[in-house]
Amino acid sequence: MLMELNSQAAIAQPGHFYAVGVGPGAPDLLTLRAARLIESAGVIVAPRSERSDESLALAAIRDLIGEQEVIENIYPMERDRERTEQCWRTVAEQVAERCARGLAVVQVTIGDPLIYSTSAYLIEALLDGLMPRERVHAVPGISAFQVAAARFIDPLTIQEDRLMLMPATDMEAVASALDRCETLVLYKVGPRLKALAALFRERGLLGQARLACRAEQGEGESYLQDLTGDLPGELGYMSIVIVRVGRKEWR
């Protein structure tokens, strides 16, 4: 049945580039479209941060790799615009060169390619004179906040609710956001969990704040149903807090 569905799905077209979200890491959270594009591509670009031993995205699709050329591109984690742009410019040139030779190129990326993803840089570099827009595609993937919410079986939004996604880097911006949405999702919690908990305590929100680390990444997953108890120390980059601030009723 699945194979039948699969055969209807688009295959990667020669000379085209696809930024493909592979979801959070669990191989079965790929979409059928993503799997089919990866299988049928000639070249797979897999980003790996300079702090990681392995590309998470490549690990998620290991079973789909056969004859494809795999280009692992190592990108900087520090906030250095020039180095970041130079890195992605180099990858973009490799992609454009393969596409010009008639190959189909897929960049795999954890989560969704348009939500806090390195795909944004590669797409920007490609569209900056290297490839025409109609040959550049994005294919959505399940984002980390969606699997975190699913784990807690807690609706993110109903009816009139507002949902805000942001990185947890600026505490003032987080405090301001708490006043203006019904559900707040904080990415990149990393070392800031205790500062966040202090803020939530002031607002009476500790019991409505949930923590998910490496959700559905297969290894090292952990979850906290609320932040009222003892908190872990330093968390990794792949940690998310979801706060249910309130609910807006039908007017």
Added chain:
Amino acid sequence: MLMELNSQAAIAQPGHFYAVGVGPGAPDLLTLRAARLIESAGVIVAPRSERSDESLALAAIRDLIGEQEVIENIYPMERDRERTEQCWRTVAEQVAERCARGLAVVQVTIGDPLIYSTSAYLIEALLDGLMPRERVHAVPGISAFQVAAARFIDPLTIQEDRLMLMPATDMEAVASALDRCETLVLYKVGPRLKALAALFRERGLLGQARLACRAEQGEGESYLQDLTGDLPGELGYMSIVIVRVGRKEWR
């Protein structure tokens, strides 16, 4: 290769309920996990609004339906709390009864079950004394805003950006949100496109506002790259506007 991946995926467990997101409507935007759960369930609950001839979710998974019992539940579109709750209570009782008989039940829902989805009501009714929490599950799906963004190849967020999702029902709330995020996603645009365009014109955002109707639903899809030209009149419920308000740079 896909079948192999698929065989690793979880199958629906007897006595358990799963709220499964099937994505926007295109069958190949299901995840492998969703497909496997649907195939292996004993009962499929498919919501259909009283204004529709057909359940969109059921149409998206038509090829996965074999021997499963299909319960189409018709839900009210009007804002009537009592009628809505009564409707979902009835469905929840049907689900709990099947689960008690050892069947696995999947509710299919367009998009993601925790983002503006009817699944929220069914989950709430089930957890209100009908089923224990550990037998109720949510499986994420690609949400409409993700396919709309993918169509425009336009990153929703990078770096420090904030992303806000909300319904387009309250113009004052929309105006306020424009001040407090870098990307604003408006659901349920329906009859309010011209009012939105007037607001965006004031803010100089007409050129950065994109419109997607029934994105990846297979039929009746339409897109506007910006809102500077002539605008369509009444739009359906499944219409989304994405406004790029700005970009927050690395600090």
